[in-house]
Amino acid sequence: MPPSLTSRALGSIWGVCVGDALGGPVQFMDPGAFEPITGLEYVQPFQQPAGSYSDDGSMTLALAQSIIDSHGQYNHALSIQYFVDWFTTGRFSTIDRAWDVGASTRSALQSWRKRGTSDLQRVQDVINQKLDVEQSSGNGSLMRIAPIGLALWRDPGEARRVAREQSRVTHPVLGCLEACEVYTLLICGVLSGMLFSFFFWFDFVFFAFYPLVLVWGFHVCLRFSL
Ligand SMILES: [Mg+2]
Numbered sequence: 001m002p003p004s005l006t007s008r009a010l011g012s013i014w015g016v017c018v019g020d021a022l023g024g025p026v027q028f029m030d031p032g033a034f035e036p037i038t039g040l041e042y043v044q045p046f047q048q049p050a051g052s053y054s055d056d057g058s059m060t061l062a063l064a065q066s067i068i069d070s071h072g073q074y075n076h077a078l079s080i081q082y083f084v085d086w087f088t089t090g091r092f093s094t095i096d097r098a099w100d101v102g103a104s105t106r107s108a109l110q111s112w113r114k115r116g117t118s119d120l121q122r123v124q125d126v127i128n129q130k131l132d133v134e135q136s137s138g139n140g141s142l143m144r145i146a147p148i149g150l151a152l153w154r155d156p157g158e159a160r161r162v163a164r165e166q167s168r169v170t171h172p173v174l175g176c177l178e179a180c181e182v183y184t185l186l187i188c189g190v191l192s193g194m195l196f197s198f199f200f201w202f203d204f205v206f207f208a209f210y211p212l213v214l215v216w217g218f219h220v221c222l223r224f225s226l
Contacts, residue, residue, distance in 0.1 A: 017057035054100035059144035077117040108170040141167035149187025156188040
């Protein structure tokens with residue numbers, strides 16, 4: 001029996017936290033410079049116990065909670081407030097403070113904390129001025145964006161728009177907006193079953209006709225004495 005929608009949505013959130021905790025111990029290391037990861041280990045770069053998730057997991061939980069507290073609707077101001085809560089008090093973190101806070105996220109959340117969310121566009125303009133530059137195109141918004149697709153998968157158009165809006169909170173660079181939009185669209189596709197159908201039929205057609213393609217290729221090689 002395929003997993004339920006709830007199970008897949010929860011798995012997506014758990015997946016962020018578990019993946020974050022698995023990768024934390026080798027963060028900042030070059031590929032190939034460490035043994036393959038086979039389990040949860042002490043998060044050396046931040047001196048945190050094995051199993052600790054960092055900003056990726058915390059901000060994903062904050063965004064998910066803001067949607068839960070808004071009865072399944074995206075609430076831009078509340079998501080910002082919960083990010084600021086994480087940043088200032090450690091809410092949603094594994095300990096009583098935020099850790100592994102990226103440079104762009106720190107800069108943006110300092111602006112939101114200082115100026116509040118009563119005039120969203122004015123604060124966003126300030127953040128855009130500071131962070132809409134190539135050097136600030138990190139993965140800080142992509143790593144937390146999963147809840148948008150999980151909440152809005154039935155309306156992919158709206159999900160794509162919201163993904164871009166949500167990225168701007170800390171990462172307004174075009175590349176970050178696009179990455180969040182594409183990833184959200186993928187999640188929408190997975191939850192609706194569309195991607196499964198696509199890959200199923202792609203595999204079916206590919207393997208069904210693969211022998212014919214081989215025979216045809218062999219024939220071409222013979223004909224032109226290749
Ligand atoms: Mg992190």
